[in-house]
Amino acid sequence: MCGINIICGFYDMYKYSDAARSTISWRLIGLARSAWAQILLAVFIGLGVTLINLAQLSITGYAIGQMFSGADVSVVLPMLLIVALMIILRAWLTYYKEMIAYYIAAGIKIALRNRIYVHLLALGPGFLEQRQTGELLEAAVHGVETLEIYFGKYLPQLVITLLTPIFIFTYLTILDWQLALLLAIFFIAALTAPQWLNSSARRERRRHWAAIAELNSYFIDSLQGLVTLKAFNNGKQRGDEISKRATDLCNAIMRVIGINFAYIGATNLIMTSGAALALGWGAVRVTQGTLSIDVLLIVLLLGNEIYKPILELNTAYHGGLEGATAAGGIFNLLDTVPDVANAPDAASTPPSAPSISFEDVTFGYDKGKRPALLNLSFEIKPGENVALVGRSGSGKTTVVNLLLRFWDPQHGRITLGGRSLRDYALETLRSQISVVSQDTYLFHGTVADNLRMSRPDATKEELEKAARLANAHEFIKALPKGYDTIIGERGARLSGGERQRIAIARVLLKDTPILLLDEATSSVDAENEAIIQEALDRLKQGRTTLVVAHRLSTVINADRIIVLDSGEIVESGRHDELIRAGGIYAQLVSAQRVS
Ligand SMILES: Nc1ncnc2c1ncn2[C@@H]1O[C@H](COP(=O)(O)OP(=O)(O)OP(=O)(O)O)[C@@H](O)[C@H]1O
Ligand SMILES: [Mg+2]
Structure with missing residues (x-):
């Protein structure tokens, strides 16, 4: 353990051993x-x-001493003028110093936010599914924000608190070593005495952060599920839980603040005692004639100065350690190694042909603990239109996820144009593939913004052309501001079918050789389905396509249908062949009464 509580606090990080904590401080x-x-x-x-x-x-001390001993005003006045100038200069320099510190903090915050965002992108869905949005938000937004106090106030103050006393004590020792020694003893006591609060301070800060993360996660989850909550009349229960968590947070904050004030109180008590003792002892020596009044005044004024940095550090202490605790969470996030990463020699040249093959692929989620695909082998030739069908949970979406390299298989390999997916740079791979899935995510922004996501430089004419092909132009034109209409978070101001047609237009703009459709029409009604199906048929032309569908009417014309069951291929062939075979496919078809 370290000896001085304030410095020790600097190494005080949530969830880490002493050694790990010190590494994090250096980081x-x-x-x-x-x-x-x-x-x-x-x-x-x-x-x-x-x-x-x-x-x-x-x-100042000398001037006051001179006045006591009856010196003329003309002697004292120039000294006071110099003091006034020094006060102005000091104020100016202090302002400048604070601005630099906050400037540094702002730079660090920008860089760190970027790093966190890029890292979250690299971590991908496998990581995001294990964490709650509120928890991640806490680290990435609030956590980074707390570092402002750490770098802007706490760290500079820490350096100053450690360096300033060296100057002051050297000077004091020259003036009067005995008083200097007395003040030094109390200075060290003020720094070290509240150390007994350290372990409870650490525990309470940890609880504080956990309470923030819990409240945030629950609140965001409730907001995202607001419609469901209202539909189930569950709003009040949820509200009570939020209020309980808010109370927990409030209690946690009060405990942290209580400890913080205990720190300040203990330090103040020791410092005041030191100053009082020095004054008493100094006064006795002045009456004995062993100390001049000038020196006593200077020592007493400087005595205050020694303690000032400790007081200032104490006020920055709480915020600074909050920052250090948050940094623990941030580094935890940054240290998580992505499951899927670019190989060092990954190629950024696109594949020679858009052919896909699965070669004996076995894959399970949670590092293989939840098996999803077993010894899967199939091939899709360039331009071929293959359908993947099977019961719910049979592994269809998993095939799509593996093609996009959101995860890597544990055994076997997947190739694109004859080369393993792992040999392509992730950006290159994903630039070759488009996906339309069941729940399309549209961002808060205009229709045009959402369309341009796939091609930022697309002209208005290109947007309209893609929208026409996607059967979306008409309804977009009818929106209040046409292509410039804001469609709300997740495209909440549009119907499911309209969102889907925007997704198709977006993919048409991206214009990739490979197309993956995962239940693209399953969330819309029959009328919408016909319009969307027509758009999808246009989209499929000239592309290698893998279609995942529950509604088998949409896959009858596929070049080949692959039937999955519990992660294995059980049948494969054209629609009529599979009907004749009378296997799972035929059962699925008869259950849906598709002829
Ligand atoms: N992110 C995940 N983490 C863990 N297990 C998962 C994950 N996604 C899917 N699974 C599991 O993997 C298996 C295959 O899921 P998959 O989503 O591929 O099925 P699916 O055929 O697309 O089903 P559906 O037709 O209902 O969409 C299921 O048992 C599912 O519970
Ligand atoms: Mg699925």
């Missing part, structure tokens, strides 16, 4: 590495302020 400082020149400047200015302070207080 946190490492984040500021690119700004070392500004940091150095801020520290120099901070020390400059201290020196001005020393000079200013010495002159």
